[in-house]
Amino acid sequence: MTDRITLKEVADAAGVHMSTASRALNEQTRDVVNAETVARVLKAARRLGYTPNPLARGLRTNRTMTVGMIIPDIENPLFGPIIAGAAARLGSDGYSLLIADADLKDQASVARVIETLIDRRSDGLILATSARSDPTVAELANRNVAAVLVNRTADASPLPSIVGDDHEGIGLVVQHLVDMGHTEIGHISGPQTMSTGHGRYQAFLSWTQSLGVEVAPTAIEEAAWYRVEAGLHATSALLERRPDITAIVCANDLLAMGAYRAVRQKGLRVGADVAITGYNDTPLLDLLEPPLTSVRVPYRQMGSEAAGLLISMLSSDNGSGSPVSLRLTPTLSVRGSSGPHS
Amino acid sequence: MTDRITLKEVADAAGVHMSTASRALNEQTRDVVNAETVARVLKAARRLGYTPNPLARGLRTNRTMTVGMIIPDIENPLFGPIIAGAAARLGSDGYSLLIADADLKDQASVARVIETLIDRRSDGLILATSARSDPTVAELANRNVAAVLVNRTADASPLPSIVGDDHEGIGLVVQHLVDMGHTEIGHISGPQTMSTGHGRYQAFLSWTQSLGVEVAPTAIEEAAWYRVEAGLHATSALLERRPDITAIVCANDLLAMGAYRAVRQKGLRVGADVAITGYNDTPLLDLLEPPLTSVRVPYRQMGSEAAGLLISMLSSDNGSGSPVSLRLTPTLSVRGSSGPHS
DNA sequence: TTGAAAGCGCTAACAT
DNA sequence: ATGTTAGCGCTTTCAA
Numbered sequence: 095m096t097d098r099i100t101l102k103e104v105a106d107a108a109g110v111h112m113s114t115a116s117r118a119l120n121e122q123t124r125d126v127v128n129a130e131t132v133a134r135v136l137k138a139a140r141r142l143g144y145t146p147n148p149l150a151r152g153l154r155t156n157r158t159m160t161v162g163m164i165i166p167d168i169e170n171p172l173f174g175p176i177i178a179g180a181a182a183r184l185g186s187d188g189y190s191l192l193i194a195d196a197d198l199k200d201q202a203s204v205a206r207v208i209e210t211l212i213d214r215r216s217d218g219l220i221l222a223t224s225a226r227s228d229p230t231v232a233e234l235a236n237r238n239v240a241a242v243l244v245n246r247t248a249d250a251s252p253l254p255s256i257v258g259d260d261h262e263g264i265g266l267v268v269q270h271l272v273d274m275g276h277t278e279i280g281h282i283s284g285p286q287t288m289s290t291g292h293g294r295y296q297a298f299l300s301w302t303q304s305l306g307v308e309v310a311p312t313a314i315e316e317a318a319w320y321r322v323e324a325g326l327h328a329t330s331a332l333l334e335r336r337p338d339i340t341a342i343v344c345a346n347d348l349l350a351m352g353a354y355r356a357v358r359q360k361g362l363r364v365g366a367d368v369a370i371t372g373y374n375d376t377p378l379l380d381l382l383e384p385p386l387t388s389v390r391v392p393y394r395q396m397g398s399e400a401a402g403l404l405i406s407m408l409s410s411d412n413g414s415g416s417p418v419s420l421r422l423t424p425t426l427s428v429r430g431s432s433g434p435h436s
Numbered sequence: 437m438t439d440r441i442t443l444k445e446v447a448d449a450a451g452v453h454m455s456t457a458s459r460a461l462n463e464q465t466r467d468v469v470n471a472e473t474v475a476r477v478l479k480a481a482r483r484l485g486y487t488p489n490p491l492a493r494g495l496r497t498n499r500t501m502t503v504g505m506i507i508p509d510i511e512n513p514l515f516g517p518i519i520a521g522a523a524a525r526l527g528s529d530g531y532s533l534l535i536a537d538a539d540l541k542d543q544a545s546v547a548r549v550i551e552t553l554i555d556r557r558s559d560g561l562i563l564a565t566s567a568r569s570d571p572t573v574a575e576l577a578n579r580n581v582a583a584v585l586v587n588r589t590a591d592a593s594p595l596p597s598i599v600g601d602d603h604e605g606i607g608l609v610v611q612h613l614v615d616m617g618h619t620e621i622g623h624i625s626g627p628q629t630m631s632t633g634h635g636r637y638q639a640f641l642s643w644t645q646s647l648g649v650e651v652a653p654t655a656i657e658e659a660a661w662y663r664v665e666a667g668l669h670a671t672s673a674l675l676e677r678r679p680d681i682t683a684i685v686c687a688n689d690l691l692a693m694g695a696y697r698a699v700r701q702k703g704l705r706v707g708a709d710v711a712i713t714g715y716n717d718t719p720l721l722d723l724l725e726p727p728l729t730s731v732r733v734p735y736r737q738m739g740s741e742a743a744g745l746l747i748s749m750l751s752s753d754n755g756s757g758s759p760v761s762l763r764l765t766p767t768l769s770v771r772g773s774s775g776p777h778s
Numbered sequence: 779t780t781g782a783a784a785g786c787g788c789t790a791a792c793a794t
Numbered sequence: 795a796t797g798t799t800a801g802c803g804c805t806t807t808c809a810a
Contacts, residue, residue, distance in 0.1 A: 110796075110797090111796065111797050111798080112797090113796075113797065113798080113799095114795080114796055114797075117795095117796085126795070126796095127795065127796080128795055128796085131795080131796085150802090152802095153801095153802050153803065153804090154801080154802050155802085156802075
């Protein structure tokens, strides 16, 4: 690569000492320097194409202006918007985003990846990985690492989190199904080890109860993973047991895809015979026949807010004002898969 | 964060000088040091939990062990696997991945993002953005920045690239359609400003010709963007003009989704009346009715190969052995959308 | 085989 | 308002 201009060269070109050039270039300390000098330094810097060496600066200031993000499996379409939102917010504050993807099934890999990011001297971490009981969350808090959870959270997490409001989201779904005249409503829950799976399950119980919909334990089936196949099996089991069910609330879109298949395998029609709803409003699933009714979560904003929260944690010199977790409000995209009770 | 152990502390603990500790810790120079001393230093380092400060090291060595990656729009599901593949390969070689997403429609934003990555002293760059004529590609080459193009390439690119073999992929599709008895085959091409759009278009012409399928210019329609709506409009226009067409090769899956709609709007059945094929084999689209026939590109491998190529460029002390571009072989996923000619 | 010393480029006390 | 100085933690000559 081209040889880089150093601060000293800029200073020489401007006829001032290095430290004066440093002060002139730094917004914080600029006002201490003679205005005319500042102009001269800035001009020289621009002319020479000076860009500060972040390593030298970081070595001195002990900040890298880098944030690490751990993604469980980056191929999940969920994370694109989260990354994009975080990257944009970080970039506008001068931070860069270090990405590491870890295999969630392999706890050791998660730990290793986190260590890498810390060893890199990331100023803070954004975690998209956590299960409800995740030892690393507590450990990071203990080690006093600045970190934020996004999308999922841990039980009684010592780390702040930005998540979707699952209670609200499931409420929209259940309310909608009730409005459509359904009374026999089932639930394909996500894994109860994840906050989303657990939260949506609890929300389902809570809303059906408060809306006066009776839900027997037989109307609920847990999927072990967020996968199409798991949704297929769970729904098959559910329909076998409870053929009277006319609407199924799925804990996410992949499970809903499995439910589509199961319903069809039973010779029933999605939407007309059995209403199905998803969660996440994954792109392209509105192209299905029938298009999937799903809860839209503002994932891009989620990434952005997580970054913002972390930045505020990093820049609060005082330890005051403990950072506040956020619960983002979802909306319901009503489509053909959730027809009226016939 | 916790106070970090420095090399000096390790050296003191081991009762040697800092420079000896440095040599003992570095694989390259370890053999210069007394074996017993090495053991003592390593033990001390492990006991104290020493991790080298990458900023100090980078400042000294002028390498950050960081690679920057520019993504056009990270929300495109294409890039998840590419990122994952690259991150894995880089990680195993001690590199970290800096991600920046740029708005492709905004050339200035692309340039800004690239500068950020360079200013960060990334050792090299992976670009997933380039159009066929992209000034930044030439500029990077001129500036002698180590960089690799992935997924797309530029015309006569001075930078090596890892892309899918579009000629091969379209060949699989056309051959398949011919096998199914189709003789009136149309093409919804991608934007000709992108190498994928152009390459697949050329491949379509080439394969139809060599397989003896006559293709009038009226059988081809260009979509201005890779979007569902563009596919819808283009396909509508195509079918309006050429109602005799029984098979449509789409330049990517989103365009194919638009084609589904257009075909249905004409009161025709996808698969039975008009065969449709896509490109990319986007997850979940096999769940459509009918499931989409599409060309599968090994995107994860693509990311991995790109990283590997860049690493080899970075570590070749000699300027010899110019890096070799790669063209990865795709496969065809045949599904219900490409039925036989009836 | 090991130690001493310099310096990568920057910031921040301290001095003027 | 500006210059002097020290030092962040490391690698790497040069000496011993």
